[in-house]
Amino acid sequence: MSVDQNRRHLLKLASAMGLAICSGHHSLFATPLPSSATKIIPSSNESLFPIGMGTWITFNVGNDMQLREQRLQVVDKFFELGGQMIDSSPMYGSSEDVVGYCLSQLASKGLSTKEEIRKKLNNRGKLFAATKTWTRSSDSGQQQFIDSQRLWRQQRFDLLQVHNLVAWQRHLPMLQELKQQKLIRYLGVTTSHGRRHSELIKIMKTQAIDFIQLTYNIDDREAEHDILPLAQERGIAVIANRPLQGGRLMDKFQQEPLPVWSKEIGCNNWAQFFLRFIISHPAITSAIPATSQVNHMIENMGAINRVPLPNNAQREQMVRYLAAL
Amino acid sequence: MADWLSYSLHDFLLFSPDVYWRLLACYSESSMSLAIAIELMAVIAFAYVYRTRKYSVVALLNIVLLAVLGAMFYMQHFATINTFAPYLAYACFAQSFLLVLYLFKTRIAVISTHNDNFSKVNLTSINYAKLPLVCLAVIILSPWVAVFLSFTWHVGIVGILPIPTLILVLISSFFYSRLWRFVLLPIPFLLLVIELLTLKVVLS
Numbered sequence: 001m002s003v004d005q006n007r008r009h010l011l012k013l014a015s016a017m018g019l020a021i022c023s024g025h026h027s028l029f030a031t032p033l034p035s036s037a038t039k040i041i042p043s044s045n046e047s048l049f050p051i052g053m054g055t056w057i058t059f060n061v062g063n064d065m066q067l068r069e070q071r072l073q074v075v076d077k078f079f080e081l082g083g084q085m086i087d088s089s090p091m092y093g094s095s096e097d098v099v100g101y102c103l104s105q106l107a108s109k110g111l112s113t114k115e116e117i118r119k120k121l122n123n124r125g126k127l128f129a130a131t132k133t134w135t136r137s138s139d140s141g142q143q144q145f146i147d148s149q150r151l152w153r154q155q156r157f158d159l160l161q162v163h164n165l166v167a168w169q170r171h172l173p174m175l176q177e178l179k180q181q182k183l184i185r186y187l188g189v190t191t192s193h194g195r196r197h198s199e200l201i202k203i204m205k206t207q208a209i210d211f212i213q214l215t216y217n218i219d220d221r222e223a224e225h226d227i228l229p230l231a232q233e234r235g236i237a238v239i240a241n242r243p244l245q246g247g248r249l250m251d252k253f254q255q256e257p258l259p260v261w262s263k264e265i266g267c268n269n270w271a272q273f274f275l276r277f278i279i280s281h282p283a284i285t286s287a288i289p290a291t292s293q294v295n296h297m298i299e300n301m302g303a304i305n306r307v308p309l310p311n312n313a314q315r316e317q318m319v320r321y322l323a324a325l
Numbered sequence: 326m327a328d329w330l331s332y333s334l335h336d337f338l339l340f341s342p343d344v345y346w347r348l349l350a351c352y353s354e355s356s357m358s359l360a361i362a363i364e365l366m367a368v369i370a371f372a373y374v375y376r377t378r379k380y381s382v383v384a385l386l387n388i389v390l391l392a393v394l395g396a397m398f399y400m401q402h403f404a405t406i407n408t409f410a411p412y413l414a415y416a417c418f419a420q421s422f423l424l425v426l427y428l429f430k431t432r433i434a435v436i437s438t439h440n441d442n443f444s445k446v447n448l449t450s451i452n453y454a455k456l457p458l459v460c461l462a463v464i465i466l467s468p469w470v471a472v473f474l475s476f477t478w479h480v481g482i483v484g485i486l487p488i489p490t491l492i493l494v495l496i497s498s499f500f501y502s503r504l505w506r507f508v509l510l511p512i513p514f515l516l517l518v519i520e521l522l523t524l525k526v527v528l529s
Contacts (some may be wrong), residue, residue, distance in 0.1 A: 060340045062405030064347055093339045093406050246335075255464075292341070 018190050022305055027162035037304045038286045042235035043186065043210045045048040049125055050279040051303055052085030053078050060093035069106060072291065075102040082126045087213070087239065087288045088152075096131065103127070103257050104153045116243050122262060125232050130239075132163035132190060138170040145178065150225040159211055161188040165196050165203070169181060172207055186210035193220055204230050213239040216284065218277045228283035237285040240278045244289055246313035249274050259321045265314050266307030271296065275303035277318050280310040283309055334526045340406040343373040343526045346462050352402045353479030353486060362482035365394065367464045367493075374458035381428060383460075383500045388424045390484045391417040391494065391513075398486065401419050413516060420494075454498055488524070491517040 038047040053075075063068035075086070088096045131148045133141045147149060149155055159177055162168045170190055175187035188211030191200055198212070204212060204227070212231060216223045217240065232240045244250055254270050267273040271289070278287045289300045353360065369384045373379070395417030403410040467489040471481030483489045494513040498506050 057339065057341050060406050061344050062348060064339075064344070064351065064401075067344065067347070091408070093408055180338075 004077060015030050022284045026032040033285070033308060037238075039279070041210070041237045041285060043237070045190060047086045047199075048286055049082050049236075049304065050284070051083060052128070052130075052239070052286045052287050052288040053083060053274060053297075054088060054288040055086065055088040055095040055099055056092050056241075056290055058292040059095035059098045059289040060090070061098055062094050066217070068098055068227055071098055072102045072298050073294050074292060075099070077297045078105060079125045079127070081108070081125070081298070082304070083301060084128040085158075085239075085286050085288065086127065087132055089134055090148065091134045091163055093130070097146055100150075100154070118248070129156075130159035130161065131157055132161045132177070133171050134163035134166055136167045136170075138167075138174050141167075141171050141174050145174075145183075148286075159186045159188060160184040161189055161190045161211065161213060162236045163188055165191055165199055168203060172209070176208075181288040184239075188212055188239075190239075192242070194196055194220060197222070197227060201227060201230060204234055204236060209236060211217070211237045211239060211285075213241055213288075214281055215242040216240040216281070217243050217249065219245055219276055221319075224281070228281060232283045238283050240284055240287040243278050243287040244271065252324070254325065258325050259318075261317070264307070265310045265318070266303075266305050268302060269299050271299040273318065274305040275300060276310060276314060279303065280315055335529075338523070338526045339408065344406060345523075345527050347352055348402060348406060349483060349486065350477055350479055352398065353477075353482060356485055359393070360479075360482045360485045363390070364464060364482065367483055368461060371457045371461045371464070373463075380500045382429065383497050384424045384428050385482070387494050387497050388421045388428075390490050391421045391424070393484050394420070394487060394490050413519065416512050423509055423512070427501065427509065431502070431505075448494070456496070458494060460496055463489065463496060467492075468479060486521045487516065491520065 014104075033158060037050070038049055038052045061071065061072055087258055088099050090096065092311065129152060131152065132279065133144050133146055135141050145160065148157070162171045162175070162193045168180065172189075173189070183316055188209050189200065189203055190213035191197070192213075192215045192217055200212060200214065203209065212227070216228070216238070220242075228295055230236075230240060238257065250270060256270075258267065262268070262273060265273075265276060267276055275287055275289065278284055290302065291297050332368050366389070370382050382403065395414040399410045399414035400418065414460035447503060461500050464483045467483060468478040469481070471489075472478045478510070481489050483493050491513050495510070498510050498513070501509055
């Protein structure tokens with residue numbers, strides 16, 4: 001190599017390192033992630049960043065301005081690292097209002113989540129707004145949607161879900177109507193903690209829905225038996241809630257050593273171990289860990305990196321390692 | 326049936342413990358002057374009751390305490406993090422209304438009999454005259470008990486925060502006639518159970 005070529009090579013390296021440092025993303029954001037770093041929504045072929053953000057408990061901070069500002073930092077980091085889906089619900093207390101506050105604060109700082117911001121070098125994520133309807137009557141469901149629009153400061157939502165399958169027979173027609181009016185783009189249903197799976201399967205087989213949301217993680221794999229294969233068969237996207245079992249997986253295992261092969265499967269910490277297990281299932285479209293801390297958000301988002309997601313053999317290896325601890 | 330068994334107390338807690346404690350601390354600091362006024366009013370009321378045996382003052386005081394608890398704590402503050410807090414406020418207002426009915430009914434009895442000592446309590450093991458002193462002790466000592474249990478003293482303020490208020494309201498129920506006690510005990514008892522369960526989950 002000539003002196004000029006060496007100098008050119010060194011300059012390229014230096015600028016790449018500088019970009020990486022400035023972006024604040026430990027997975028070298030200066031170059032795009034592989035296509036396997038996104039998942040596809042089956043009903044539309046739209047791509048989606050597989051690590052979203054839940055807001056159950058973590059964003060229910062009421063009118064406490066100090067805590068709201070802390071959540072703002074979390075949301076800012078989430079979008080900075082490419083995050084898209086934020087999932088909330090009227091059931092989560094003030095969470096919708098706090099999310100709306102964060103989004104409006106980011107917009108006022110010029111850090112919009114709208115499409116034009118993706119032109120920025122750091123590929124800031126485009127918001128995928130997901131909320132729910134949680135009421136027994138369809139009239140209240142309409143009002144709840146209006147309330148969500150007000151609280152989120154959003155006219156349109158990407159996804160509206162029937163929370164915990166409450167009165168789904170009454171709500172699904174309303175959701176279909178909202179979809180026709182283009183006020184929502186997708187509709188779905190949710191459950192959690194392994195509850196009402198048989199009813200969920202019935203809905204998946206008989207109703208035209210785009211998404212389901214349920215609990216799926218390395219400690220709760222019941223959905224693998226029938227629901228996840230059915231979702232693949234029916235072209236339904238799957239959101240995994242409680243990916244860390246409400247924090248219990250971290251409490252139980254974070255003092256244990258990671259396996260020596262963890263880096264081979266792209267895991268630098270336990271959060272990434274648990275999240276990569278989930279999103280490596282072909283039926284899973286997104287996992288939505290909830291956090292109130294920026295450093296945890298960075299760990300979670302680091303689950304998407306250049307290392308290919310674990311294959312079936314590696315997934316079984318992960319399960320066996322955990323069982324042995 | 327299996328669905329119900331899968332629920333735990335934690336599933337009903339909509340907020341994190343640190344958010345709850347911050348809410349209590351911020352609320353009690355912002356209502357400090359009201360808290361001091363209510364504590365003084367309660368001390369004076371029970372001292373008056375001890376001296377004069379005019380037990381209708383107890384019901385009046387409880388009406389004020391429950392109305393403040395419902396409107397200030399449950400409706401304005403706790404409702405910001407708990408979707409069900411307004412229902413707890415309604416329970417406080419309902420209890421206040423029942424106490425108003427009790428006062429109205431027994432006041433009519435007092436007017437007709439010219440006897441203000443209308444609370445017909447039949448306690449065999451407790452000296453009835455000492456009840457006002459017990460209530461005074463609750464009011465004055467609650468903040469100190471809170472500090473002793475490693476909470477901030479705010480959580481012990483009567484009339485502002487639920488647990489000491491509801492304990493006082495329940496003890497006060499011994500001033501009412503036996504029949505009215507059956508009517509006036511359930512709501513504060515249920516509220517106290519809910520608050521203690523909330524505390525249990527928050528502390529766990």
